[in-house]
Amino acid sequence: MNIAFSKISKEPISFELKVDNLIFKGNLKRIDSKLVNCKGVIFGTFEHICDSCGSDLNININENIALIISDGIYKDSKESLEDVMEFFDNNINIKDILHSEVEAYKSDYFYCDNCKIYKGEK
Template structure:
């Protein structure tokens, strides 16, 4: 799902996209001329290799996502807390790309299959 920055109002719009068994939905609100805040939920299941035994298993995902989309290069302001910002350079926000990015970030943590989860303390 791709939406142009200029079509996102300060009152926000609903977005929804999916890939395979993963569903991503939420609200996108313009907070600045070139910055949009995306609050959403990511849930479903993905195939993942266990980080201990390398067996493939279904990994459930249920994550709250808060990410900012910047139209062009983002420069943080002095004293501003660090933001999770994704920069877009085509004048549009690609929610499918945001979803893929969040899935990859989730997968970068350690995840164990059921068998290895039982052995984790050994």
């Protein structure tokens, strides 16, 4: 799902994308000529493996997303700690944002119920 940077104004534009068992919905709002604010939520489930024993599990996700999206290389005069995603084809690819955020979420550790009991987490 691509949205052209030129279509985004100061009024929020809503979007919703469903991929497999995940839904990413939110809005895009122009900050300036090169920057767009993306606020939304990703929720649903995705398949993953237990980081201890390798068995399959389904992970529930419900994460708020707040990003600055840049049309080209991001340049900031003040050192910002905000999450920034750069696009270089004058379009914002919502599917790429979803994929990137889910992969970042997957970088955490996830354990199956058996391993949680073994580790004393349950």
